[in-house]
Amino acid sequence: MTLPSYDDSNLPTTTMAEEVNAVNAAIVAAVAAGDSTASFTTQHHLDALRIDSLEAIENLVSASARLKRAAEGDEEAIEDSVKLRKLQEDLNNNTNAAAQASGIISNNSSLNTSTHNSPSHTTSVEVQIPAVASEDTNMDTSLVEEATPIVVETTIAESTSVVVKDTTTTDAAARVSPAIHEAITAAAKTNHLSATFHSSIMADLERIHQVAKMDPAQMASFSTNPNNQATLEQLTSSALASALAQSPLSVSTLQNTLQLQQPTPQPEATTPTQQQQDAAVQGIIASIPVPTATTTVATEEPDAGNDSASSQDEDETLSGKRTSSRNMTNDERRQRRLLRNRVAAKECRKKKKAYVNELQDTCARLQEENARLLRENEELNAKITLGAMRIDENVRLIKEVEELNAKLTLGVMTAGVAAHAHAHVHEHDHVQDSVGVSVAEVSPKEDQPAVVVAVDETQQPQVGAQEVEAIATEAA
DNA sequence: CAAGCGGGCCGTCACTGCAA
């Protein structure tokens, strides 16, 4: 799969390395400062950077969560993966500057604590952030490096067995955000600073995801379930790894501390849907390509027993290679087949569900359209019925008018004939002839309009003089 | 409050079709 070119104008201008290292520097400064406040002059800024870094991590998580689709050829997800790659490249390029800045802060912290009245000792702690391979199988694997343990010497006031005692006695600590404060406190007690820092980030990630409502069913489980911390680290520390591994501000092996931290009680870890969330996480874990260059990231694959081999095989499988299976045992083939079938079943169900939802939407839409058409049909039928009724009425009225006109005409004409008959009784036959005029124009009364009636000569009744007079009287 | 029931999700198996 060839990564397309992309426009990086939308990428964050502040590199994640700067942010992460600034946060890390804040923690180290907090540890080193003890009750000194001098090193926290920029604490507010660091807190802000910490939030920014969490947002950047969130973006990374969001991008990582869609890498599975990228592996499936989704173009949109491919663009996301490209952006993620760009993020990592920026991270790598800016790590040195960030490390220098962090080093300055760290040195300041040491200087500040050196002025402390109490004798001090040096605590050496190291962190080994497991390098995580880029989730996109086609990403530049040069970014994936073996985790390098970085040892940093942090001067801690010897009189304070717990560096940050509490917020009431330490101004500096009081100005640290609560999450960092807790992390620092725990770190001071256990020297597992990176682990607590990491858990703090995870807690904040949970908060961020809950606020952002980004796929809460899966993301919440990431940050609440201790069994998924390694996976969360996979998602979040792909950038953290590069930054912190090159940073002089690190503490003990993160992987080891994470493992040590596994039994750490999490009060809200058991939610009603925890099992389903864990299952969903398992599914995501199974579907995310396993890093190839790391030896410290423990996958969630159950009963794998050979994570390295299966991971390589899966990567090769995803890239279309088939030859690797020849060297596998039957059990390995089975495990790989089960894994792939598991993923395929997920995709199939997802597809099926989408299809069913689409069918339901289509059904609802068609029902609505059908109801609309039925209403329209009823309205048209009503209009047609009303129109037909009006036509019948019109026809009836027309006929009635014709009949009335015919009667009127006939009456008027006969009245004229009667008058003429009175005058010329003996000319009765002539009168009858004169009735048969084609057109008669009659005005029975002065205020009535003249009525013009066509009279068919052939249908003129043959009436007598008395009948004509009676009709004329009636018409008058 | 426990048992029953239905729904949803998941892992696995078996099978088919396709492509190298």
Next chain:
DNA sequence: TTGCAGTGACGGCCCGCTTG
């Protein structure tokens, strides 16, 4: 021929709701 993706079927597990 072989490997793989896709999918139906099956069983198990969990959760929420109902019922006696």
